[in-house]
Amino acid sequence: MIWIGLILLAVVATPLLIERNRLTMNDAARGSAPGQFAELSRGVTHYFWFGPQNGPVAVCIHGLTTPSFVWRGITKGLALMGYRTLIYDLYGRGYSDRPSGVQDRQYFLSQLNELLDREGVNGRITLFGYSMGGSIATCFAAAAPDRIERLVLLAPAGMGLTPNKIMDFIAKAPLIGDWLMLALFASFFRKGIKAESTxxxxxxxxxxxxxxQLEYKGYVSAVLASRRGILTDVLRDEHRAIQAAGIPVLAIWGKEDSVIPASAIGTLAEWNRAAEHEVIPEAGHGLPYTHANQVIDLVRNHLMAKG
Structure with missing residues (x-):
């Protein structure tokens, strides 16, 4: 019985020890990072500007597991279009700090508002949101429509997630869910990366x-906090408010996306009948980094059609 107890103890302790021994995101880890850093109310935020100094401002918000580097293909295209583009790492990802707490909309909106204030961005912006970043962008646009020139959503969350029994259980179980996330997420995440890497x-x-990202302490917990936080929000009222405010919306989807359900297109079309939709036939969920050129072409065509 003692051996059984020791084995069980080892099983329980292993994910916790692995997390404890992961690297800490600190000044030393940020030593080789490109871009700049801002000390905001919840900690350090890593950010980067691209494009001409005096161009119209675009801001790009990344997704649940993919830090700001996923926008590097998009920012090149936006710079050629004359945009001055800001990308940044959400808390818990990339080179930004990993503050604890529920990652609900206010958690992310305060980070964005503080960063824009620090950088002196007072005028209207074109706001890009990818996946979970689509939810953040939608909430920001609905809360401050006078600050938005247009909204571009890439495979956006906010219309419901594809059911996943394991992740759904983890998100709903306060203690065992935390442990299961530490025990299982890395394997799931690497498997997903391997499948996409072709x-x-x-x-x-x-x-x-x-x-x-898995090498750093707090990343896995941040993913779970967002899954329990902003990703539980169904943004019907926000999209309706965006339509009522007359904000132009372009939504771009991957036809082979297994993360955001296909029904999301119809749902968004119902909530905002003025939104324009484009589907990239061969694309999955990774639109900003697998189909950046097609995304830029669609954005350019959208702008040209709007005059």
Whole structure:
């Protein structure tokens, strides 16, 4: 019986020890990072500007597991279009700090508002949101429609997630869910990266950079906090408010996306009948880094059609 108890103790302790021994995101880890850093109310935020100094401002918000580097292909295209583009790492990802707490909309909106204030961005912006970043962008636009020139959503969350029994259980179970997340997520995440890594990308080494996130303490917990937080929000009222405010919306989807359900297109079309929709036939969920050129072409066509 003692041996059984010791084995069980080892099983329980192993994920906790692995997390404890992961690297800490600190000044030393940020030593080789490109871009700049801002000390905001909840900690350090890593960010980067691209494009001409005096161009119209675009802001790009990344997704649940993919830090700001996934926008590098998009930012090149936006710079050629004359945009001055801001990308940044959400708390818990990339080179930003990993503050604890529920990652609900206010958690993310305060980070974005503080960063824009610090950088002196007072005028109207074109706001891009990818996956979970689509939910954040939608909430921001609905809360401050006078600050938005247009909204571009890439495979956006906010219309419901594809059911996943394991992740759904983890998200709903306060203690055992935390342990299961630490025990299982890394394996699931690496498997997903491997499946996607056969695709050509517009961002060099993007899959290696995704996998590197697992090396840092707090990343897995941040993913779970967002899954329990902003990703539980169904944004019907927000999309209706965006339509009522007259904000132009372009939504771009991957036909082969297994993360955001296909029904999301119809749902968004019902909530905002003025939104324009484009589907990239061969694309999955990784639109910013697997199909950046097609995304930029669609954005350019959208702008030209709007005059």
């Amino acid at each position: 695709q050509a990308t517009n961002v060099p080494h993007v899959f290696e950079q995704q996998a590197e």
